Amino acid sequence: MDEVRDPEREGTVAVVSDSDGDPWRADLDQALDWWHSRTSGLEARGTFGDFDGDGYVDLALFFSEPHLGDDPVDNMPVHEVRYGPLARDLSSDRVGPIRIGWGGFVYGVRATDQDGDGRAELQVFQTAGDGAVNHFTGRQDDGGVTVNEETVDFHDRSSWKATDLGWSDFGTCPED
Numbered sequence: 001m002d003e004v005r006d007p008e009r010e011g012t013v014a015v016v017s018d019s020d021g022d023p024w025r026a027d028l029d030q031a032l033d034w035w036h037s038r039t040s041g042l043e044a045r046g047t048f049g050d051f052d053g054d055g056y057v058d059l060a061l062f063f064s065e066p067h068l069g070d071d072p073v074d075n076m077p078v079h080e081v082r083y084g085p086l087a088r089d090l091s092s093d094r095v096g097p098i099r100i101g102w103g104g105f106v107y108g109v110r111a112t113d114q115d116g117d118g119r120a121e122l123q124v125f126q127t128a129g130d131g132a133v134n135h136f137t138g139r140q141d142d143g144g145v146t147v148n149e150e151t152v153d154f155h156d157r158s159s160w161k162a163t164d165l166g167w168s169d170f171g172t173c174p175e176d
Contacts, residue, residue, distance in 0.1 A: 014026065041066075042075070043063070043064065044063050045061075045062045045106045045108055046059055047060050047109040047110050049111025049120025050118070050119060051081055051120050051145055052083060052119065054083075054084070056083065057085075057086065058081055058083045058086075058092075059082040059090055060111070061082060062079050062098070062109060064103065065105060070130050072127040073105070074103045076100075076103030076105075077103075079097070080095050080096065081095065081096045082094075082095050083095070083096065096143045098138065098144060099141075099144060100138070101149045106126050107125045107126065107127065107133055107160060109122060119140055122147065123135065123136075124137075124138060131157050132154060133155040133160040134153075134154060135152045135153040135154070136152060137152050
């Protein structure tokens with residue numbers, strides 16, 4: 001059984017497995033090796049959820065440039081959904097777009113299933129400038145995920161992680 005880790009709850013996940021005596025680990029930076037070799041100063045964020053409802057775990061992936069100061073930059077070269085089944089390097093044979101209003105820095109992402117329909121909603125915590133963080137929701141739509149342009153909530157940079165959304169609805173795996 002694979003284990004997904006995101007100890008800081010910021011969408012900087014890693015997958016760890018020791019199945020069949022063949023241990024391995026994959027994190028978002030490895031999933032973006034191609035981009036890392038061509039760019040610098042960008043940070044990866046991602047979350048796992050079944051966005052299309054087919055029973056396979058999908059990866060929503062963002063690669064964006066952090067900003068220092070009041071004015072955020074518009075630099076998000078990667079925003080995509082990699083649909084499961086995922087390979088060990090977190091690649092996929094099927095990739096869809098994440099349609100999002102602008103390319104500002106993504107502090108974190110989470111997957112939820114608030115409406116209980118068996119498909120994950122994507123919760124995106126994105127810079128609003130001036131130390132503020134906007135919270136948006138995205139849903140599967142037309143071969144990708146569309147992020148609603150209406151702000152669900154508004155936080156400061158130090159408090160957005162305290163939002164229960166996306167963590168309280170995860171259950172625990174059975175021991176067997």
